[in-house]
Amino acid sequence: MSTDVTNESGYELDEVEFSDLATYVLDEMHVHPQAELEIRFVSTEVMAELHVRWMDEEGPTDVLSFPMDELRPGDVDDPSEEGILGSIVVCPDVAVTQARAAGHSPEEEMLLLTTHGILHLLGFDHAEPEEEKEMFALQRQLLLTFLANR
Numbered sequence: 600m601s602t603d604v605t606n607e608s609g610y611e612l613d614e615v616e617f618s619d620l621a622t623y624v625l626d627e628m629h630v631h632p633q634a635e636l637e638i639r640f641v642s643t644e645v646m647a648e649l650h651v652r653w654m655d656e657e658g659p660t661d662v663l664s665f666p667m668d669e670l671r672p673g674d675v676d677d678p679s680e681e682g683i684l685g686s687i688v689v690c691p692d693v694a695v696t697q698a699r700a701a702g703h704s705p706e707e708e709m710l711l712l713t714t715h716g717i718l719h720l721l722g723f724d725h726a727e728p729e730e731e732k733e734m735f736a737l738q739r740q741l742l743l744t745f746l747a748n749r
Contacts (some may be wrong), residue, residue: 600625601635608640610691612709616749620710623745624717629673629686636720637686638713646690659681661693664719671722687716692740707746 602621621636626703641649646659653663668682689712691705698708715738725731 600630600632602635602638604638604640606640607645608642608691608715610640610695610705612640612691612706616706617710617713619749620713620742620745621717623748624714624741625684627719627744628679628717629675629677630670630679630721631673631681632678634670634679634683634684635682636684636717638716639688640691640709641688643692646688646693649688657732659690659693661690661697661708662716663688664716666720669722670720684717685720687713688722689716691712710745711738711742714738714745718733 602618604613604617608610617638621638622684625634625636635722643659649663650656650658650660664685664687666685668684670679670682670684689709691709694708694712695705698705701708718734718738723730723734723737725734
């Protein structure tokens with residue numbers, strides 16, 4: 600598993616923890632061990648530009664996912680294909696605000712957003728109520744088991 604974590608945001612964070620989370624989530628989802636993933640942390644300004652450019656929506660958002668090879672989860676005996684999973688872009692400033700509202704730490708919020716972004720790269724969505732229920736339950740399970748085992 601190759602995960603490249605880049606922090607361009609100015610917010611101090613543990614890049615290794617985010618790489619470890621990505622490895623854990625991708626292993627649990629049976630993604631090919633040679634798959635590649637990029638996680639970028641960016642400023643509010645950069646995120647706002649990306650949000651307008653790719654989603655045609657004003658202002659910064661918390662996380663954006665940019666899939667590449669459209670890899671999907673595998674199973675124990677048959678992992679996904681090898682390839683480039685894609686990129687996740689997280690905005691720590693937005694995460695800090697959301698963390699305050701949710702009553703947990705900014706780091707926990709960014710770990711949640713990273714998990715959320717990875718699931719989007721793997722084809723999960725939350726546009727419909729059933730999809731949201733499935734994705735959010737899986738996201739919660741993955742994050743809680745990662746945090747319990749670290």
